[in-house]
Amino acid sequence: MIGEGIRRLARKGVLGINRRNADYILTHNQRSLYPRVDDKWLTKQLAMQAGMPVPELYAVVEIQHQVRELTEHVRDYSDFVLKPACGAGGDGIVVISGRMRTRYRKANGILIDQSEMQHHVSNILSGMYSLGGHPDRALVEYRVKFNPVFERISYLGVPDVRIIVYRGIPVMSMVRLPTRLSDGKANLHKGAIGAGIDIATGHTLTAVWHNEIITEHPDTGNEVSGIQVPFWEEQLRMAAQCHELTGLGYLGVDLVLDKDKGPLMLEINARPGLNIQIANRAGLVPRLDLVEQHYKALPDIDQRTAFAREHFGSE
Amino acid sequence: MNRHHLYLLAAVLTLVASGIVVYKAIVLQFPLHPVTEADAWDVEIRVSFQAMHAPAKVSLYLPREDGPFAAADEQFISRGYGVNTRHEEGNRRVVWSIRRARGEQFLFYRATIRPVASLRETREKWPQIKTPEIVDDARKLAIDAVLADVRAHSADSETFVSEVIKRVNSASPDGNVKSLLGRKTAMEDRIEVMSQVLAGANIPVRAVHGLRLQKYERDAQFIVWMEAWYENSWHSFDPLTGEPRLDPDLVTWWHGPSGLVEVTGGRNSEANVTVRLNREPAMQGALWRERELRPALFEFSVLGLPIETQAVYQILLAMPVGVFLLVVLRNVVGVKTFGTFMPVLIALAFRETNLLLGLLLFTLVVGMGLAIRFYLERLKLLLVPRLAAVLIVVLMLITLISIFSNQLGVYRGLSVALFPIVILTMTIERMSIVWEERGATEALQQGLGSLVVAVCAYVVMNLNSVQYFVFVFPESLLILLAATLLLGRYTGYRLSELVRFRALSGGGK
Known part of the structure; x- marks a missing residue:
């Protein structure tokens, strides 16, 4: 029975975690390059140098002493996002969507006062959310006003587009839709929905929620598949460009669509998750193998996105 | 990167290790399984002292030869000392001497103590114990008074001796005993007084020092008790309670x-005594053979280490087996655990208690710790002080459990003190964070996963045959290393992924 299950997964070309780590991450991602993606501040700086659009940075809190100046920094903004520079899995991110006299309103409607916010920033600095618990920095940045396209199929938070890029070629993608359960966060393990995107056309495919295949958003009840993702070509190009930006061979790019500013690059992940395969109902292995055969003949970004659109659409 | 390189390395490691194992098993005839035999205890006494640039002489008592035990394979280990053994009225002692010594000195006595097949039935004569001459009249009177009092309260010789001991040890001794004791209240002085009193009743008494033979004790203490002669044999008494003991x-x-x-x-000067139940008397022959054939090989093996160190290695060498199991469970099966090696450390902690009690304590402490940790969360403490606070709470919880279990008469609870507090603290901290961020299901899943791995590791590491094998054939760890290296390049699916990706395999196209 177990043998049969393994054979089925292999036939589908599903990439397992051991193989992802051994054959793709350890082989194609040099450890010395990790700080470029693990530190979101550094990623942002690199992207800005390369002219890639990113959410605007308002302030960086580096030491405990500066926590008190936080209110100064955010005085002019009614909404903003607090995040750890080296956070993992979306932990520690707080989205402030508005103000209520001296209090701040979180995206989920809960009000927090100044001291609670400062405590949160202190926690970020002490390394509570960072990989390995190292002391960290807190970033205060622009809160994305998401494109109305996704309004009907997301709850509270900002949906983002994840694109897996292998050797500079986008191979698979999905959009992650926050739900009530995920507390407005776009992380699948927290209960967000993942809907596969057809690389060729930019249409959403079926969606998964907690390893289950669904067709409607559990909170809004609207159909999640068949939606055209705007700026699709631009998003593919941005994702492909991240390969040059970081030097990583296998990576996941997270993009958000802003109402006014278009696609923005949020972060890059050197160890992207595997649930994207469930969202697309397809395995990664055949696509990665195809890239392996052809990548040498595809030096520039136009050729690479064209190759992706040609080969990685759903049939 | 290069698979062939890895395969070659693993093959070489395996070949070398199996070669040594086979050689030891066939040529040197090391038994492959632990053979249980009659009990024997290895005793090691380490004497250390600070020499003073002058002639030094050290005398150490050795086990007597008239009891139900006998010492064999006695070794006296020293650097540059002259050694000789003496017999004095049945007592044996070794005397080490040196003309000039400086700095810290170490002397070792090692022996194997075995029960003697048949209890030596020696019909002793009336013992020649020199009773101290009592010149002081007042003292004589006091002794007579005590004796008269005891005689009125005892039925036979046993109760008589018992009563004397009780009186001398009494917290509020009567005037006679008080005058006999004077200001001296040390155990030796009390025994001296007891023997004086009992000599007045013609009962010879002697102080006896001995060692308790235990499974394993790194810091064994000598015990003193009393023996009194009546009805043609010696009878032992506890010098504190006066109870007869056997x-x-x-x-x-x-x-x-x-x-x-x-x-x-x-x-x-200091003497450190180690007692250890010898697991493998059948090894003796094999060891002797190895020592004769290949002295160097013996010197450079674990079995050539002092007993004290050997006992530690017996535990340490089994650890890689537990770690290997952890690798398999995490990377091939896909069990989720807190931390990488935490389950193995928890498994080591279970050794201090036992499995069931360890599990109970672990869940109890982690459960209570979690409750308190959730409360601390409301106070919005910074990371490091919060961790410290949880550690203090954990320590107090463990102390309370020890006190309670002691009150309830569960002796085992006491060994909990060695339960690793830091590991418990980190488990509580991680679990509470996972709980808050990923939900209770995920936290309980990981907690359960850690416990399952810990239990498996504990069971495997505690298997007698596993412990024995890695201890006698430590080179087998190279095979384990080779297997671990190969697993480092295992790219197959984890069993848990069958469930995770079932939506993909179910489609069945």
């Missing part, structure tokens, strides 16, 4: 009031 696991070391070690020409 301990089959006590080996008699020496008679008389003196201490174990006597050092002249040195100071700060």
Whole structure:
């Protein structure tokens, strides 16, 4: 029975975690390059140098002493996002969507006062959310006003587009839709929905929620598949460009669509998750193998996105 | 990167290790399984002292030869000392001497103690114990008074001796006993007084020092008790309670009031005694063979280490087996655990208690710790002080559990003190964070996963045959290393992924 299950997964070309780590991450991602993606501040700086659009940075809190100046920094903004520079899995991110006299309103409607916010920033600095618990920095940045396209199929938070890029070629993608359960966060393990995107056309495919295949958003009840993702070509190009930006061979790019500013690059992940395969109902292995055969003949970004659109659409 | 390189390395490691194992098993005839045989205990006494640039002499008592135990394979290990053994009225002692010594000195005595097949039935004559001459009249009177009092309260010789001991030890001794004791209240002085009193009743008494033979004790202490002669044999008494005692696991070391070690020409002398149940008497022959054939190989093996160190290695060498199991469970099966090696550390902690009790304690402490940790969360404490606070709470919880279990008469609870507090603290901290961020299901899943791995590791690491094998054939760890290296390049699916990706395999196209 177990043998049969393994054979089925292999036939589908599903990439397992051991193989992802051994054959793709350890082989194609040099450890010395990790700080470029693990530190979101550094990623942002690199992207800005390369002219890639990113959410605007308002302030960086580096030491405990500066926590008190936080209110100064955010005085002019009614909404903003607090995040750890080296956070993992979306932990520690707080989205402030508005103000209520001296209090701040979180995206989920809960009000927090100044001291609670400062405590949160202190926690970020002490390394509570960072990989390995190292002391960290807190970033205060622009809160994305998401494109109305996704309004009907997301709850509270900002949906983002994840694109897996292998050797500079986008191979698979999905959009992650926050739900009530995920507390407005776009992380699948927290209960967000993942809907596969057809690389060729930019249409959403079926969606998964907690390893289950669904067709409607559990909170809004609207159909999640068949939606055209705007700026699709631009998003593919941005994702492909991240390969040059970081030097990583296998990576996941997270993009958000802003109402006014278009696609923005949020972060890059050197160890992207595997649930994207469930969202697309397809395995990664055949696509990665195809890239392996052809990548040498595809030096520039136009050729690479064209190759992706040609080969990685759903049939 | 290069698979062939890895395969070659693993093959070489495996070949070398199996070669040594086969050689040891076939040529040197090391038994492959632990063979249980009659009990034997390895005893090691380490005497250390600070020499003073002068002639030094150290005398150490050795086990007597008239008890139900006998010492064999006695070794006296020293650097540059002259050694000789002496017999004095049945007591045996070794005397090490040196013309000039400086700095810290170490002397070792090692022996294997075995029960003697048949209890030596020696019909002793009336013992020749020199009773101290009492010149003081007042003292004589006091003794007579005590004796008269005891005689009125006892039925036979046993109760008589018992009563005397009780009186001398009494917290509020009567006037006579008080005058006999004077200001001296040390155990040796009390025994001296007891023997004086009992001599007045024609009952010879002696102090006996001995060692309890235990499974394993790194810092064994000598025990002193009293023996009184009546009805043609010696009877043992507890010098504190006066109860008659008969301990089959006590080996008699020496008679008389003196201490174990006597050092002249040195100071700060210390004796450290290790007792260990010898697991493998059948090994003796094999070891002897190895020593004769390949002295160097013996010198450079674990079995050539001092017993004290050997006992530690017996535990340490089994650890890689537990770690390997952890690798398999995490990377091939896909069990989720807190931290990488935490389950193995928890498994080591279970050794201090036992499995069931360890599990119970672990869940109890982690459960209570979690409750308190959730409360602390409301206070919005910074990371490091919060961790410290949880650690203090954990420590107090463990102390309370120990006190309660002691009150309830569960002796095991006491060994919990060695339960690793830091590991518990980190488990609580991680679990509470996972709980808050990923939900209770995920936290309980990981907690359960850690416990399952810990239990598996504990069971495997505690298998007698596993412990024995890696201890006698430590080179087998190279095979384990090779297997671990190969697993480092295992790119197959984890069993848990069958469930995770079932939506993909179910489609069945």
